[in-house]
Amino acid sequence: MADFFSELKNILFxxxxxxxxxxxxxxxxxRMQEEWHLKASRISTDENxxxxxxxxxxxxxxxxxxxxxxIGMGYFSYNPDLDQLQFRTKxxxxxxxHEILWAFRDIxxxxxxxxxxxxxxxxxxxxxxxxxxxxxxxxPNVLQLAGKKPWELKHLxxxxxxxxxxxxxxxRLELLASLFDIPSSKDDINGSEVNRVFYExxxxxxxxxxxxxxxxxxxxxxxxxxxxxxxxxLQIIDLDTPxxx
Numbered sequence: 001m002a003d004f005f006s007e008l009k010n011i012l013f014x015x016x017x018x019x020x021x022x023x024x025x026x027x028x029x030x031r032m033q034e035e036w037h038l039k040a041s042r043i044s045t046d047e048n049x050x051x052x053x054x055x056x057x058x059x060x061x062x063x064x065x066x067x068x069x070x071i072g073m074g075y076f077s078y079n080p081d082l083d084q085l086q087f088r089t090k091x092x093x094x095x096x097x098h099e100i101l102w103a104f105r106d107i108x109x110x111x112x113x114x115x116x117x118x119x120x121x122x123x124x125x126x127x128x129x130x131x132x133x134x135x136x137x138x139x140p141n142v143l144q145l146a147g148k149k150p151w152e153l154k155h156l157x158x159x160x161x162x163x164x165x166x167x168x169x170x171x172r173l174e175l176l177a178s179l180f181d182i183p184s185s186k187d188d189i190n191g192s193e194v195n196r197v198f199y200e201x202x203x204x205x206x207x208x209x210x211x212x213x214x215x216x217x218x219x220x221x222x223x224x225x226x227x228x229x230x231x232x233x234l235q236i237i238d239l240d241t242p243x244x245x
Contacts, residue, residue, distance in 0.1 A: 005078040005085070011156065012113040013222070015214040016124050017070040017093075017191075017207050020059035023199045025052040028065075036065055060195050061123075063130035067097040069198055071104050072211035074219055085232070087219055090239040093208040098135045105132065108140040115142060116156035118173045118218050125155055158221050177217050180224040184217070212238070 022028055025036060036059070040051040043058065059065040070093040077086045092100045117124040129143050142154055162176060163169050177184055189197055189210050197203050216236060223232070 005076065008076045009078070010112065010114055011116050011222075012073055012075050012108075012111075013116045013215050013219045014071060014073045014120070014124060015117060015211050015218065016068055016127060017072075017194050017211045018060040018066045018127065019069045019195045019198045020055060021065055021067050023056075025055040025059075032065070039065070056195060063127045063134070066127075066131075068100055068128070068131050069093060069095065069097070069194075069204065070207050070211045071100060072208070072215040073104075073107070074212070074215045076219070079235075084235055086235045086237055087216065088237045088239055089212050089215060091208045091212050093204050093211070095204070097131065098137070101128075101132050101135055101137050104128075105137060105140050108142050112154075113142055114154040114156060116158065116218065116222060118176075118214075118221070119157065119159045121155060121157045121160060156222075158218055158225070161222075161225055173214065173217060173221070176221050180221060182217055182220045182224070208240075212240075 021032075025033060028036065036055055037051050039062070040054045044051075044054055049057070055065070060067075070091060072089065072091045074087050074089040077088055078084070079086055092103050094100050115125065125143065129139060129145070132139055132143070145153065158173075158176070159171060162171055174184060176182075188206055194207055194210075197206055220234070223234075
């Protein structure tokens with residue numbers, strides 16, 4: 001276990017939750033509203049949904065029109081006294097995107113992390129880069145992509161690992177969790193409800209809980225990819241709860 005942990009301990013598993021930049025389309029600057037109307041004309045497949053409705057439903061997935069409201073993360077540690085693998089989780093959640101991104105940047109700069117997310121290479125990592133730059137935040141080294149060879153990037157993606165080179169194949173995190181008999185993270189809300197829960201319910205705590213659960217599921221899937229049994233003894237430690245820190 002100790003040899004395995006020496007490689008595992010440097011992986012930071014993460015998941016993002018994002019929302020539209022503003023509650024309503026008309027709250028955007030005029031130039032950005034014009035850009036959204038152009039975007040909406042290209043992506044809309046529902047003739048009954050106008051640009052404002054589409055903005056509320058879809059803007060959060062586009063970094064130019066969305067913002068990060070929660071970053072969930074987790075990393076493995078090993079307790080040699082108990083011979084037990086532990087997974088420590090933490091989250092950054094706020095209506096202040098700049099605050100979240102600066103705090104996350106500090107975390108990334110304190111250790112030579114390898115990042116891991118499900119579909120991270122197509123969504124989480126580029127979204128973080130774009131939103132950091134939009135907030136005038138210098139990119140941390142692990143997110144500096146320019147001039148690096150593919151093998152120099154310290155990025156893992158559980159979706160890419162599952163593809164085994166089949167680039168047409170997309171597999172949802174929930175499907176992999178079901179396949180490997182890992183408990184679902186979708187017991188309270190799901191990704192399509194995040195924008196509503198943030199703006200209409202004002203319930204950032206539910207979003208935080210959902211985000212961290214996705215991180216745990218991603219980490220357990222990564223363990224499953226290493227051939228480890230699903231019922232192995234794994235202690236989850238929530239660092240957002242003071243008594244578990």
